[in-house]
Every structure is written in C-alpha cells, then in structure tokens.
Amino acid sequence: MPEKMMEGIKYQDVVQQFIEMSHTVGCEVIEAKADDDINELIQKAYPDAKVLASNVEGIKANLNPDTVAKAQDLNGTDVGIIQGDIAVAENGCVWLPQTMKERVVCFISENLVILVQRDKIVNNMHEAYKKIHMTDYGYGCFISGPSKTADIEQALVMGAQAARGVTVIIM
Amino acid sequence: MRVGLFIPCYVDALYPHVGVATFKLLKKLKVDVVYPERQTCCGQPMANGGFQRMSDHLAERFEDKFKDFDYVVIPSVSCAAFVRVNYPQILDHECQTPKKTVELVEFLHDVLKVKELPGSFPHVVSVHNSCHGVRELTLSTPSEFQEKPTNKIVELLKLKEGITVKEPDRKDECCGFGGMFAVEEAYVSTAMGTDKVKRHMDTGAEIITGSDSSCLMHMQGIVAKNHYPIKFMHVAEILAAGL
Amino acid sequence: MSTYHSKRAKEFLKNPKKVERHDRTFWSLRQKRDAAAAQLPEWEDLREHASRIKEHTATHLADYLEQFTNSLERNGVIVHFAKDAQEFNEMVYGILESHKVKKLVKSKSMLTEECEMNPYLIKRGINVVESDLGERILQLMHLKPAHIVMPAIHLTRDEIGEMFEEKGISKEKGNHDPAYLTRCARENLRGDFMDAEAGLTGCNFGVAATGDCVVCTNEGNADMSTSIPKLHIVAMGIEKVIPDYDSLAVFQRLLARSGTGQPSTAFTSQFRKARPGGEMHVILVDNGRSDMIANKEHWMTLKCIRCGACMNTCPVYRRSGGYSYSYFIPGPIGVDLGMLKNPKQHSGNVSACSLCLSCDCVCPAKVTPGSQIYRWRQSLETYGTENKEKKVMAEGMKVVYENYHIYDALLRNSSVANHIPESLMDIKLNPWSIGHTMPKFAKKPFHVIFKHAMEEMKHE
Numbered sequence: 081m082p083e084k085m086m087e088g089i090k091y092q093d094v095v096q097q098f099i100e101m102s103h104t105v106g107c108e109v110i111e112a113k114a115d116d117d118i119n120e121l122i123q124k125a126y127p128d129a130k131v132l133a134s135n136v137e138g139i140k141a142n143l144n145p146d147t148v149a150k151a152q153d154l155n156g157t158d159v160g161i162i163q164g165d166i167a168v169a170e171n172g173c174v175w176l177p178q179t180m181k182e183r184v185v186c187f188i189s190e191n192l193v194i195l196v197q198r199d200k201i202v203n204n205m206h207e208a209y210k211k212i213h214m215t216d217y218g219y220g221c222f223i224s225g226p227s228k229t230a231d232i233e234q235a236l237v238m239g240a241q242a243a244r245g246v247t248v249i250i251m
Numbered sequence: 252m253r254v255g256l257f258i259p260c261y262v263d264a265l266y267p268h269v270g271v272a273t274f275k276l277l278k279k280l281k282v283d284v285v286y287p288e289r290q291t292c293c294g295q296p297m298a299n300g301g302f303q304r305m306s307d308h309l310a311e312r313f314e315d316k317f318k319d320f321d322y323v324v325i326p327s328v329s330c331a332a333f334v335r336v337n338y339p340q341i342l343d344h345e346c347q348t349p350k351k352t353v354e355l356v357e358f359l360h361d362v363l364k365v366k367e368l369p370g371s372f373p374h375v376v377s378v379h380n381s382c383h384g385v386r387e388l389t390l391s392t393p394s395e396f397q398e399k400p401t402n403k404i405v406e407l408l409k410l411k412e413g414i415t416v417k418e419p420d421r422k423d424e425c426c427g428f429g430g431m432f433a434v435e436e437a438y439v440s441t442a443m444g445t446d447k448v449k450r451h452m453d454t455g456a457e458i459i460t461g462s463d464s465s466c467l468m469h470m471q472g473i474v475a476k477n478h479y480p481i482k483f484m485h486v487a488e489i490l491a492a493g494l
Numbered sequence: 495m496s497t498y499h500s501k502r503a504k505e506f507l508k509n510p511k512k513v514e515r516h517d518r519t520f521w522s523l524r525q526k527r528d529a530a531a532a533q534l535p536e537w538e539d540l541r542e543h544a545s546r547i548k549e550h551t552a553t554h555l556a557d558y559l560e561q562f563t564n565s566l567e568r569n570g571v572i573v574h575f576a577k578d579a580q581e582f583n584e585m586v587y588g589i590l591e592s593h594k595v596k597k598l599v600k601s602k603s604m605l606t607e608e609c610e611m612n613p614y615l616i617k618r619g620i621n622v623v624e625s626d627l628g629e630r631i632l633q634l635m636h637l638k639p640a641h642i643v644m645p646a647i648h649l650t651r652d653e654i655g656e657m658f659e660e661k662g663i664s665k666e667k668g669n670h671d672p673a674y675l676t677r678c679a680r681e682n683l684r685g686d687f688m689d690a691e692a693g694l695t696g697c698n699f700g701v702a703a704t705g706d707c708v709v710c711t712n713e714g715n716a717d718m719s720t721s722i723p724k725l726h727i728v729a730m731g732i733e734k735v736i737p738d739y740d741s742l743a744v745f746q747r748l749l750a751r752s753g754t755g756q757p758s759t760a761f762t763s764q765f766r767k768a769r770p771g772g773e774m775h776v777i778l779v780d781n782g783r784s785d786m787i788a789n790k791e792h793w794m795t796l797k798c799i800r801c802g803a804c805m806n807t808c809p810v811y812r813r814s815g816g817y818s819y820s821y822f823i824p825g826p827i828g829v830d831l832g833m834l835k836n837p838k839q840h841s842g843n844v845s846a847c848s849l850c851l852s853c854d855c856v857c858p859a860k861v862t863p864g865s866q867i868y869r870w871r872q873s874l875e876t877y878g879t880e881n882k883e884k885k886v887m888a889e890g891m892k893v894v895y896e897n898y899h900i901y902d903a904l905l906r907n908s909s910v911a912n913h914i915p916e917s918l919m920d921i922k923l924n925p926w927s928i929g930h931t932m933p934k935f936a937k938k939p940f941h942v943i944f945k946h947a948m949e950e951m952k953h954e
Contacts, residue, residue, distance in 0.1 A: 081550045082543050085740045088747075089534055101757060151722045152688050170534075170747075171757035181770060184721035187714045205747050205758075209739040214704075218569055218767020222746075224758040227714040231628035231644060233651050234519050235672035240627055241680060241687075242714025242761070260895065263940040264905050265933050270940035286944055292895040299849060301871030301880055302888040308896050382850035394528065395807070395855035397537040421521070425809045429848030431884055434925040435497060436845050438504040441929025442513065442813045443848070472930025 088204035094169040095250065098201045101172035105225030106238055108247040118249065122193055125247050126159045133189060134161035135180045145180035154182060160189030160243070164196045166211050167248075170204040173224045174248065178217035186221065187242035194223065194248050201250075254284045254358075255320035257313070259330045259464075260292040266464045272491040273326040273355055279494045280363060284324070287316050293325075294341070295333040300431035303341060310334075310341045318347040322362065326355040326487050328384030328463045329430075336387050355487055356390055356462050360403040365410065370493025373413035376484075377451040378404050379461030379470070380423040390462065394423050404462060404486055411489065419450035428469035444473045452481050462486045497881065498842025503814035512648075517813055519647055523806040526755025527856065533757075534747075544748055545860035547741045548797035551733075552787055558702040558735045559778065565705030566776055569767045574777045579609035582779050586611060586694070586727060587618055589775055593725050595620065595691040599683075601709065601716035602626040603696030604642055604800060605729045605779060607822050623686045625715040627679055634661055640816025642823055643753045643802035648815060651675065683715075693719035695765075697730035697776075698799070699745055703738040705766045707776060710749055710759040717763050724772035726765065732778050733787070733796040745799060748858035753801035786834045791869055795830045797859040804853035804863050810846050819843045826853040826863035833870045841879035844870050906942060908935040 091097040099109045110121055119140045122132070133143035133154055139161045148154055162185070164174040174194050176186055186192065202208050214220055227242035238244050254277065258270040277284040293313055294306025313334065317323045325331040331354035338349045359365045380402070384390040391402035408416045427433065427443025434440075448470050451459045459481060461467055467483045474481055496504075507513055531537045551558055563573045576582035582605075590598060598620055606612065612622045612633075624633045628646035631654055632639060639645030646654070655670030664678040695716045699708040707728045709716040720726045736742060750756040768774035787793050805811045805825030816824040821832030821840050826847065832840030844867060851864040874880040894901050912934050926932065938946075 081737070082546045086536065086540060086543055086744055088536060088743075105757065105760070155684070155688060168758075173758050173762065182721070183769075184718070187717045187721060205743040206740070209743040209746075212739075214706075214764075214766065217770070218765070219769075220764050221717060222758065222762035224756075224760050224762075226760065228712050228760055229627045229676055230712075230754075231626070231631065231646055232649075232654055232672035232675055234522070234644070234647060235651075237673045237676040239680060240676060240713035240715070241625060241683060241718045258940050260901075264908055264935055267936045267938065267940035267943050271943065274944070288941070288945075289898045290941075291898065291901045292891070294895075296891055297888040299868070299871075300884050300888050301844070301874050302885065302892075303872050305888055305892040308892075312896075382848070382852070386851040386855055393852075393855050395852060397528075397531045397534070423852075425848050425850035425852070427809065427848055429850070431887070432845070432848045434887075435881060435884060436500045436503065436810070436848075437925040437928040438500065438507050439810050439813050439846075440848070442507055443809050444929065446517075446813075468933050469930070472926070472933060475931035476929065 086206050088206040089170060090203045091169050094201045094203055095198060097169035098167055098172065101169065102225070102248050105172040106228065106246070107172060107225050108245070110247060110249045112249050112251045118195070121249060122159065122161060125193070126191055129158035129191070131156055131158045132161065133157040133185050136161055136163045136195065145182040145185040148182055151182045151184040154185050154188050157185065157189040159191045159193055160185040161193045162186055162195070164194040165200060166208050167196045167201045168205060168208045169201055171224055173208070173222040175208065175212045175220060175222055177213065177215045177220040179215055183217070183219055186223070189243055191245040191247070192243040194246060196248055196250050198250055252283060252321045254282050255317045255323045256284050256286045257290060257293070257317065257323055257325045257330070258286070259325065259327045261468070262327060262464050265468065266485065269326055269464055269485040269487055272485065272487040275494060276487055276491040277324065280365065290316060293330045293333050295330055296430050298333065298337060299429065303337070307341055310338050314338070314342060314346050314348050317351070320351060322358060323348055323352040324355055324358045325352065326462065326485065327465070328354045328381045328388055328390065329465060332383035332387035354384065354388055354390070354462060356403050356407060357388060359407055365407065368410040368490060371412035372489050372492045374458055375415040375417065375456045376408065376458045376460045376489065377417045377419055377454040377456035378402070378408070379426065379451065379459055379466055380404070380418070381461055381463035381466045382423070382425050384462055385423045391423065407490060408460070408486065411492065417454035417456050419454055421450060426466050426470055428466050433469060441473065444469050448473055448479060448481070452479065456481070458482045458484050460484050460486050460489055497845040498820050499814065499818050499846040502818035506815045506818055507813065513813055516648060516815055520806045520812045523754060527752055527803055527806065530751040530755040530757060540744055540748055541858050541860055543744045544858055545797060547736060547744060548859050551736055552793060552796060555732065555735070555787065558737060559732060561702040562700050562705060562735050565702065566766070569705055571705065571767065571774045571776055574775060576777055576779045576781070578781050582609045582729070582777060582781065583611050583614040585777050586729070587615060589727060590615070590620055590692055593691060595725065597621040597623065597686065597690040598692045598694055599623045599625050599686055599690040599719040599723070600694040601696065601711060601719050602629050603694070603729050604823065605696055605731050606694070607639065609779070609781065623683070623690065625683055625687070625719055626711070626713060627676060630679060630683065638822060640824065641802060641805055642800055687718045687722055690723050692725040692727065693723045694727045694729060695720060697728050697734055698749065699742055700730055700735040701738060701742055702735055706764040707766065708742060709763045709765070710761065711763070712760045714761050717761060720765065721769070724769060726768065726772065726774045728765065728774070728776040730776060730778055732780055732783050749799055749801050752803040752856065752858040782835060789834065792830065792834055792866055794861055795827070795834055795866060797861050798827050799859055801858060803856045803858065807852045807856045809850060810848060814846065819846065826867060827861065830863050830866045830870065837877045838879055841874055841877060844874060845881070905939040909937050911935055
C-alpha cells in the first residue's frame with residue numbers, strides 16, 4: 081500500500097468551486113438567503129410541478145417516501161426534495177444517504193431538489209469519504225447532476241432513466 | 252569522451268545520407284566519434300514482431316562492440332529505446348550499453364547541451380514525434396501526461412536560423428509503422444499513416460522531419476503512392492545543413 | 495500475413511466515413527480525459543496510488559475477500575462464491591427461481607457478458623431487460639458491445655431510430671433525434687422497472703472494510719434497477735475488492751475522468767444492505783482470475799478498472815472498431831484479457847498493436863496494456879499460434895543480420911531492387927505495397943561510403 085494516503089486538490093473558495101462544478105455537470109444552483117422560504121424557492125423553480133415527494137421536515141409535499149405503500153407509488157413524481165449531506169467541490173457530487181423508506185424517490189422523480197448545507201461542502205473525494213456515513217438502511221449515493229447518457233452518437237441527453245433535472249439549494 | 256556511432260541496418264541500406272549527416276554533425280561539434288566496423292542491426296524488428304529470442308545474438312554483439320565507449324549514439328529513436336529498455340531483459344548478464352546508449356537528439360540536448368548551431372535552414376518543417384522517442388526516451392513530454400510540455404527536437408531545430416517549426420494536431424499520435432505491424436496489419440497501418448501525413452500537411456510544412464527514419468520511411472511510402480506534395484528529412488540532416 | 499484482427503479490420507476500413515466518425519468519437523473522449531486530468535495537479539500521483547493499491551490488494555486478495563465477505567454478512571447480505579461462469583449462471587438462476595422471478599432488470603456488467611448470463615437465463619424463461627441505454631439498444635438489435643463504456647456508439651441515430659420504430663418504442667416516424675429516442679427508451683424502460691421482481695448490478699469496487707458494493711453509472715439505471723424490486727443480485731469479479739474508503743476515493747476520482755472526461759459519474763451508488771423487507775445477494779466470481787493473479791508476467795492486467803481509456807487512445811482500436819477483436823472486450827486491455835482467458839483462441843488479436851504505448855500512459859491503474867501485448871507476442875510460439883510467414887521473415891532477418899558477409903553483400907547489391915517495376919511489386923504477397931511505394935535502396939550503403947571516405951583520408 082502507498083505509505084501516505086492522497087491529499088487531493090484544495091480550492092480557495094469551496095462553495096464557488098462547488099457551484100461551478102454543479103453547473104458543469106448540469107445542475108441548477110440556488111443560493112438561499114437566511115430569510116428565504118425554501119418551499120417558495122422550490123415553487124419558483126418548478127412552477128408547473130403537481131406532484132411533490134419528500135420526507136424532509138418543513139417541506140410541503142403530496143407524497144412521502146416514508147409512508148407510501150410501495151416504491152411504485154412514487155412513479156409520476158414531478159419533483160422529489162431530498163436532504164443532501166456532504167457536497168464535493170471538485171466534481172459537484174452530493175452524498176445522499178438513504179433517510180427514507182423508499183429511496184427510489186431520488187431516481188424516479190422527474191426533477192430532484194437537493195438541499196445542501198453550506199458548511200458541508202468539502203474540497204475533494206478524499207475528504208468526502210472521511211466524512212460520509214451510512215444510515216441503517218445501508219445505502220447511499222453520490223449524485224453529480226441529472227441522469228445522463230451519450231449512448232446515441234455521443235449526443236449528451238439529460239434524463240436517461242433517473243431525474244432529468246437537478247436543482248441544488250445551498251442553505 | 253569517446254563516442255561509438257551505431258547506424259541502424261535500414262539507415263545503412265536506405266538512408267546513408269542520414270548516417271553521413273550524423274557523423275558530420277558530431278565531428279563539427281568536436282566529438283571524438285568512432286564508427287565501429289561490421290555492425291548490422293540492434294535486433295528490434297524481430298522482437299517487436301514477437302521473436303525477441305532471435306535478437307539475443309545481436310544484443311550480445313552490440314554489447315560487445317560498444318561496451319567500452321562512454322556513449323553510444325544512434326540517430327534512430329526506436330533502436331535507441333530498444334537497446335535501453337529491452338536489452339536488460341534480453342541479456343542474462345550485467346550489461347553496459349543500455350546505460351550508455353542515447354539517441355542523437357538526446358545526446359545533443361542532454362549531454363553536449365548544444366545551445367547554438369551554425370547554418371540556416373529557411374524552411375517550414377513539421378516535427379514527427381515518434382512514439383518510442385516520446386514514451387520511452389521522453390524526447391518530448393507525452394501528451395497523456397499532465398506536465399508542462401517540452402520537446403527536445405523542437406528546441407534543437409529552433410537553433411537553425413530561418414527555420415519555422417510546427418507540430419501537427421494530435422502531435423504524438425502513432426503513424427502506424429510499428430515494424431512488422433505495418434505488414435501484418437497493413438490496412439490499419441496505412442490508415443494511420445495516411446491520417447498522420449495529412450495532419451503534418453495541414454501545418455503548411457514543406458518538410459516532415461523526425462528522429463526515426465523508419466516512421467519517415469513509412470509515411471514517405473504513403474506520400475509517394477498518393478503523390479502528396481511533401482518532403483522528408485531526418486533531424487540530423489537539418490541540424491547538419493550548412494555546416 | 496493476416497490475423498483474425500487484421501482481416502476484420504480490413505472489412506471495417508472499407509467504410510471510410512464510418513471509420514472517420516469512429517476515430518473522431520473516441521479521440522474526443524481522449525481529449526476530454528486529458529482536459530479532466532489537467533484540472534488536478536495530483537493526477538500522476540493518483541495513478542501511482544491506484545496502481546499500488548491494486549498491487550497490494552492483488553497480493554493480499556484472500557484476506558480482503560474474507561474481510562469483504564464478513565462485512566457483507568454482518569449486514570445480512572448473502573454471499574456466494576462462483577468458481578466459473580457455469581456456476582455463476584446456475585447461482586443467479588437458482589436465486590431467481592427460488593423467488594419466482596419472471597423479469598430481471600439489470601444494469602451494465604461486463605462480468606455477465608463474460609459469463610454469457612443473459613442467454614442462459616433467457617433460455618430458462620427469465621425475461622432479462624438491459625437498462626443501460628446502450629446495452630438496451632444492443633440487446634434489441636441482438637448485437638454485442640463494441641466498447642466497454644460506450645457499447646453502442648458505433649451505431650448511427652438512424653439505425654437506432656429505425657429499430658425503435660420497428661419495435662414500437664418510438665411513435666414519430668423519422669424522428670431520429672437522440673434526445674427524442676432517449677425519451678422513448680426512458681418511457682419504455684420505466685414499465686420494466688415498475689414490474690421487474692429482481693434487479694442485477696455489476697460492481698465497480700467492493701470495499702472490504704465496510705462491505706459497500708459501489709456501482710458507478712451515468713443513467714441512474716443501477717439505482718432504478720434496485721430501488722423498486724425487493725431482490726438485488728450483485729455480480730462481481732473477485733479482483734474488484736479494495737481495502738477501504740481511502741482507496742475508494744482514489745478510484746472514484748480516476749474512473750470517470752479517465753473514461754469519459756467527466757469529473758464523476760452522475761451516480762456513485764453504494765449498496766451494503768438489502769432494501770427493507772428485501773434480499774441482497776453478492777456473487778463473487780473467480781472464472782480464471784486466481785490463475786491470472788498467479789501469472790507472473792501478466793497479473794497486472796487484473797488491476798484494470800474498466801474505464802475504457804486505453805481503447806479511446808488506441809490508434810488501432812479507433813481505426814478498426816470493437817468487432818475486429820475476437821474477445822468480447824476489445825482494445826489493448828481486451829487483447830491482454832483475451833490472452834489470459836484463452837491464448838490459443840485469442841492470439842489473433844495480438845497483432846492489433848503498433849506498440850505506441852499511449853495506453854500505458856493513460857491507464858489510471860498503470861496496467862501497461864501495450865507493454866503486456868509486447869510480452870504476449872513473445873509467447874505466441876509456445877501456443878503454436880505465431881504468424882508463420884512473419885516468423886519466416888524474422889528468421890531471414892536473423893540470418894542476414896548475424897552474418898556480416900551476407901549483410902554486406904546484400905546491401906552492396908540491393909539498389910538493383912530499385913529497378914524492379916512497381917507493377918511487379920504490387921502483388922498480394924507484398925503487404926507493404928497495399929499502402930506504400932517501395933523505399934529506394936541507396937546506391938552505396940552507409941558503411942561502404944564511410945569506408946571509402948576513411949581510405950581517402952588516409953591517402954591524403
């Protein structure tokens with residue numbers, strides 16, 4: 081084994097770098113102000129959304145991934161709202177530990193809103209892997225932007241099988 | 252410093268003027284250079300084809316002929332790389348020549364540290380970065396590596412007055428020679444060579460130059476077959492121009 | 495003089511437009527890789543770390559596999575060990591059968607290709623649905639992958655669009671826009687995700703310390719495949735195990751940057767437990783890997799993390815396409831893996847390398863695929879699969895080069911060959927003449943010129 085583990089790149093302004101990378105990987109980014117109402121921000125970002133799914137406290141939603149009878153019931157969700165944990169400046173990844181009974185909400189929703197705490201943004205994956213944790217569900221995922229494919233003639237298309245659009249709200 | 256000159260078989264047979272230019276250049280730079288008699292081939296063609304076992308006698312002979320020199324200079328990157336990288340695996344004993352063998356450009360740039368060259372060469376040239384020169388001898392920084400790019404061939408050429416030095420797009424993509432590869436995979440090899448020649452021509456150069464006459468031979472064959480308007484010169488010929 | 499690869503490559507090269515597009519597509523991936531790597535000052539250091547972690551794991555594989563298994567079992571995951579493809583297929587089928595599974599959705603896994611799992615299961619009545627778009631396209635067209643990361647990139651939008659129309663996946667005739675076709679496939683696959691009873695994924699990295707099975711995708715199809723059905727099967731080669739999260743960080747950073755130039759795949763999914771009320775199985779597959787690790791000359795091939803960078807940079811792959819190789823994995827790493835698997839069967843790919851060594855320089859785990867091919871070439875004689883005509887040529891060279899008087903005599907007279915008319919040289923027996931004019935021999939070789947010059951100097 082290498083005697084010393086990798087350190088990895090560090091950025092002067094991790095938040096700015098994270099925002100830049102999030103754009104690169106196809107996300108919308110909203111920097112929420114202290115007095116912003118998150119529900120209003122979501123409403124403004126997705127004015128046509130009819131079905132919202134979330135179990136995040138204080139978030140208005142019609143469906144709750146904790147209480148739906150089965151995963152399939154979340155099909156047709158316009159916007160899923162998820163609490164993200166560690167966010168990574170080098171690649172726009174956000175760690176989503178499973179905190180709901182039906183994790184499919186993170187993938188089946190047409191659009192995803194990920195809430196990120198400003199102070200949870202780290203420089204790189206080395207730092208991220210030192211900080212992430214798993215919940216009892218035993219599943220977690222780093223998401224870096226919308227689901228995408230370039231399988232047909234290398235044309236980049238958002239929304240292959242999972243969310244077509246991702247908005248990160250930095251709080 | 253005593254220098255032994257090795258002139259590879261195909262340079263001997265097809266491009267003797269490259270050997271002449273090399274010898275002239277070294278003499279002009281006041282190098283004590285000797286061309287030992289009865290030399291043939293370093294053994295690379297058989298080894299690259301998968302018959303390295305047929306190269307061991309030639310490696311022994313090379314070691315024997317050149318081991319007492321301070322440096323062995325070869326005006327051909329793939330041959331120099333073969334001696335340096337492969338001989339230690341071929342010879343089953345301690346050997347001297349892999350440590351002492353340098354390609355001509357390396358010798359001028361790293362050993363003699365040539366900083367000026369008389370004679371002008373008022374032409375536009377496109378530099379052919381041969382794979383083994385790039386990735387085994389590091390004559391230039393491999394484009395795959397994330398380091399500040401340097402190029403010893405370009406640096407030396409720029410010492411000639413009036414010269415314009417270009418590099419093609421995809422500057423170190425293989426031209427497709429590869430020794431017996433060119434006959435075993437003739438169609439792929441030709442496709443690679445044709446693409447390469449076109450990229451050299453796209454630079455607007457009159458001449459393609461490099462430090463491996465085998466790559467140049469391959470591209471020259473394609474150019475001749477298609478009557479493309481571009482010429483070839485070994486780096487040694489340009490560096491020796493007007494001396 | 496032709497090999498399996500050279501014959502197929504010749505066919506591929508008959509369509510210059512397609513070749514040009516293929517070459518450009520994969521070269522652009524190489525450029526994206528370069529740009530992504532350039533963003534990280536520690537790039538070369540990362541590669542070195544990856545190489546050393548893989549070397550360490552390979553030399554302590556039994557220990558790490560035990561640790562990995564313990565971690566998984568602690569979380570209630572059922573771990574199986576398959577010695578070969580047959581056993582693997584039987585195990586997968588056994589698990590599916592005991593859960594009465596009719597439909598299996600799967601994400602991309604080169605291991606299931608290696609074991610030919612799909613036909614095995616389909617023959618036994620399981621509806622196997624590939625969920626990676628590229629793989630799905632290939633499945634519907636009954637084709638094999640032509641690249642390990644972008645398996646269907648050699649097809650045109652029209653070919654795919656027409657097939658979608660034929661299968662009723664797309665409704666708008668003649669609309670072959672990739673965005674439209676992707677949306678059609680999404681809607682079509684959504685139905686399969688909803689009613690499949692089981693999901694199968696591969697595994698890019700198995701973390702021994704935690705028991706995480708890490709799957710990297712861009713489409714999110716591994717997650718769709720495993721978040722609705724209650725049953726999840728992970729198919730994983732034993733060489734995929736790595737020690738811990740520190741190691742995982744190194745590979746996660748290298749994988750996507752090397753393969754597609756992305757800073758990360760869109761999804762890095764980490765599974766270590768079954769869904770609530772579900773079951774998770776991990777099948778660790780050997781299928782020759784233990785023998786490969788014991789191979790002193792070629793064990794490093796198993797350091798490969800399947801990023802595809804060696805194919806993208808390979809000038810031969812780019813101009814000959816994935817179907818010119820006899821092994822299901824093409825390109826430099828495919829040549830090496832094929833030789834490890836069955837040297838007699840796959841010797842015909844060993845010619846597909848000009849030894850430019852660009853692959854050695856891009857490989858994130860320093861597998862050195864090109865240098866490996868050089869070594870495989872040396873061993874073809876032991877399998878009796880060396881190119882006989884090439885051997886005759888090499889033997890001829892050896893005689894000439896080892897006997898100076900023959901060499902000297904030949905060179906002094908070789909300029910005679912210049913007078914052979916071009917038309918006589920342009921024959922099938924002379925592959926050089928396919929693309930080249932013959933080089934001209936000098937009237938006097940260098941060693942003769944030199945000798946004369948020296949003699950003249952003495953007289954002066």
